Amino acid sequence: MHAHTNVTERLIVSKTCTGQSPKLWFVCSGMGTQWPGMALGLIQFPAAKASLEASSVALAEAASRVPGLPSPDFDLMEILLHTEPWIAAGKDTNVVQMFSAIITVQIAQVDLLRTIGLTPDGVLGHSTGELVASYVAGYLTREQTILAAYARGLSIASTFTNRHRSG
Secondary structure: OOOOOOHHHHHHHHHHHHOOOOOOEEEEOOOOOOOOOOOOOHHHOHHHHHHHHHHHHHHHHHHHHOOOOOOOOOOHHHHHHOOOOOOOOOOOOHHHHHHHHHHHHHHHHHHHHHHOOOOOOEEEEOOOHHHHHHHHOOOOOHHHHHHHHHHHHHHHHHHHHHHHHHO
16 A cells, blocks of 8 residues: 555555454553643643543542542642643652643543544553543543553652652
């Protein structure tokens, strides 16, 4: 096939050659996939915007209900839409922000794909993507997924901070 062949044509060719519809898998990524303004394109779609906002609210509300868990000291929507480097320089919350943002964007992508009728035959995730994969598979709710990412980020930030203080 040629490089200009579009996805629909590839699916048709795949079905013709094998006699079966191709399988759709969602692959959820881990750290390193974040960039400033990473939700700007996604927020143009109403379903994705609603999902991003719901995750932002879920993080703030869920964290306040868990004893001993500090509330976020950042606005998740602000981080997702900022075009400048959004990781607070010199703060121990960098990894917390990254985990929360990556998870929130991937949840929004999944929610958007579902609104257009795309449901995966399978899902896999790596690192923080394992949390989103659990959301896709229905094992975790949005709130559980974003809260787990936030808590994981806090744990790693705490470990990192303690390691540097003792060294």
